[in-house]
Amino acid sequence: xxxxxxxxxxxxxxxxxxxxxxxxxxxxxxxxxxxxxxxxxxxxxxxxxxxxxxxxxxxxxxxxxxxxxxxxxxxxxxxxxxxxxxxxxxxxxxxxxxxxxxxxxxxxxxxxxxxxxxxxxxxxxxxxxxxxxxxxxxxxxxxxxxxxxxxxxxxxxxxxxxxxxxxxxxxxxxxxxxxxxxxxxxxxxxxxxxxxxxxxxxxxxxxxxxxxxxxxxxxxxxxxxxxxxxxxxxxxxxxxxxxxxxxxxxxxxxxxxxxxxxxxxxxxxxxxxxxxxxxxxxxxxxxxxxxxxxxxxxxxxxxxxxxxxxxxxxxxxxxxxxxxxxxxxxxxxxxxxxxxxxxxxxxxxxxxxxxxxxxxxxxxxxxxxxxxxxxxxxxxxxxxxxxxxxxxxxxxxxxxxxxxxxxxxxxxxx
Numbered sequence: 090x091x092x093x094x095x096x097x098x099x100x101x102x103x104x105x106x107x108x109x110x111x112x113x114x115x116x117x118x119x120x121x122x123x124x125x126x127x128x129x130x131x132x133x134x135x136x137x138x139x140x141x142x143x144x145x146x147x148x149x150x151x152x153x154x155x156x157x158x159x160x161x162x163x164x165x166x167x168x169x170x171x172x173x174x175x176x177x178x179x180x181x182x183x184x185x186x187x188x189x190x191x192x193x194x195x196x197x198x199x200x201x202x203x204x205x206x207x208x209x210x211x212x213x214x215x216x217x218x219x220x221x222x223x224x225x226x227x228x229x230x231x232x233x234x235x236x237x238x239x240x241x242x243x244x245x246x247x248x249x250x251x252x253x254x255x256x257x258x259x260x261x262x263x264x265x266x267x268x269x270x271x272x273x274x275x276x277x278x279x280x281x282x283x284x285x286x287x288x289x290x291x292x293x294x295x296x297x298x299x300x301x302x303x304x305x306x307x308x309x310x311x312x313x314x315x316x317x318x319x320x321x322x323x324x325x326x327x328x329x330x331x332x333x334x335x336x337x338x339x340x341x342x343x344x345x346x347x348x349x350x351x352x353x354x355x356x357x358x359x360x361x362x363x364x365x366x367x368x369x370x371x372x373x374x375x376x377x378x379x380x381x382x383x384x385x386x387x388x389x390x391x392x393x394x395x396x397x398x399x400x401x402x403x404x405x406x407x408x409x410x411x412x413x414x415x416x417x418x419x420x421x422x423x424x425x426x427x428x429x430x431x432x433x434x435x436x437x438x439x440x441x442x443x444x445x446x447x448x449x450x451x452x453x454x455x456x457x458x459x460x461x462x463x464x465x466x467x468x469x470x471x472x473x474x475x476x477x478x479x480x481x482x483x484x485x486x487x488x489x490x491x492x493x494x495x496x497x498x499x500x501x502x503x
Contacts, residue, residue, distance in 0.1 A: 096353035099339035101320035101331055103363075103456050104153075106312040107496055108321060111372060111422055119416075119499040120326070121155040124337050126457050126493035129423065134297035137492070138289060141296055144494065145375040145418045146287030151410045153328040155497050163278070163288060165414035166381060169407050170272055171255060172400050174393040175264045190255050268389070271382050278380035291376045299492045302369045302425050310370040315362035327501060340431075340455050342448040344462055351454060354444060359434045360480075363455075368426035369492070375418055386414075386503035408502045416499040425492045427458050430474070432482040442483050446471050453485070457495050460485045 104122050111120070127144055131137035147157040148165060256272045278288050298307070323331045338353025390408070392400060399405035406412045433441060445453050449471050452462030460469040468489040474482045 096339045102314040102318045105321040106314040110312045122496045123155045129492040134300045137296035142287045142290045145290045149416045153331045172398045174395045274380045293374045303490045306369040311366035313364040316360045344452045357437045362432045364430045366428045367424040370424045374420045414502045419500045420498045421494045422496040428486040430484045438481040
């Protein structure tokens with residue numbers, strides 16, 4: 090992990106400029122930047138909807154950068170709902186039986202969730218392999234059907250049956266409440282999403298727009314920052330600091346996927362500027378399905394929780410930094426074909442450019458974006474521009490036509 094101050098300052102300036110473009114000011118506590126873009130692969134709008142659904146189904150880790158956790162929104166939502174204490178109208182006590190059945194449900198959820206996480210990981214590896222030879226040749230649904238769908242469906246059927254048993258138990262005890270109704274909707278969604286690792290989200294604009302970018306780029310945009318630009322004021326956000334943003338050097342060499350960290354090579358103290366342009370860009374809202382009721386979670390922010398449950402004992406927390414359900418992604422800033430121009434003083438330019446151009450074959454990185462390397466297949470290049478009076482610049486460009494997510498906004502739960 091690089092800890093140099095220059096890299097942290099560059100990431101902070103980049104975040105400040107990006108936040109201004111997204112309309113997320115210094116008090117926007119939900120903004121997270123991605124240290125590496127999340128590619129939105131697909132051969133159709135439907136494929137890209139699946140990719141966005143997988144992305145939005147993952148709960149981000151708490152902090153200033155986006156890092157997907159191993160938890161999914163639908164599983165965390167179910168955990169919270171099934172630990173809410175309800176009172177039966179007939180006065181009976183159902184807690185002991187409910188806790189027993191709920192323990193079975195939690196075990197089934199764990200097994201099914203582990204399978205889904207493994208499936209997503211395997212698919213991502215496969216898609217990355219496909220992109221080395223061009224665009225993916227297989228949709229997630231096609232891949233999943235031939236790679237373990239039957240095993241997953243068996244797990245899911247057992248989970249669905251157990252969820253219904255818990256819901257029916259509450260109804261039999263005379264518990265008629267929004268929580269019981271929410272469990273019923275959730276059960277229907279789990280059943281309907283049997284062949285996918287995540288319920289479909291509603292994307293606005295739709296994923297069809299992202300797919301159409303490949304042949305007809307729309308809405309170009311971008312932002313810039315320089316040595317005099319302001320840094321992002323993390324102290325005014327929920328994160329309080331930029332801890333985690335220093336995962337990578339802001340300008341570095343080599344493949345991040347192989348080494349997971351690079352040292353920042355940009356150390357100039359002279360004037361500089363960085364201009365980022367995108368062939369297409371959009372903020373896409375990502376809304377969970379009708380099974381998700383955020384208002385209901387507000388009503389039960391403090392329970393009450395079932396006696397001796399994890400929440401009741403304080404062994405786990407539903408919300409907040411260490412909570413089961415701390416954040417939910419609500420929008421993603423998606424760009425395609427970034428072009429980045431770096432301008433330096435003439436005295437600084439030559440040695441730095443020689444380092445970048447000489448390392449291009451093995452890969453160079455600027456902010457979250459990667460250029461060159463063996464995987465680029467000629468879809469990126471580096472070019473020295475004409476010198477001006479006191480400055481000179483070079484440009485890194487990507488022509489891969491693959492949409493990529495570089496920042497998100499989250500709803501802080503509940």
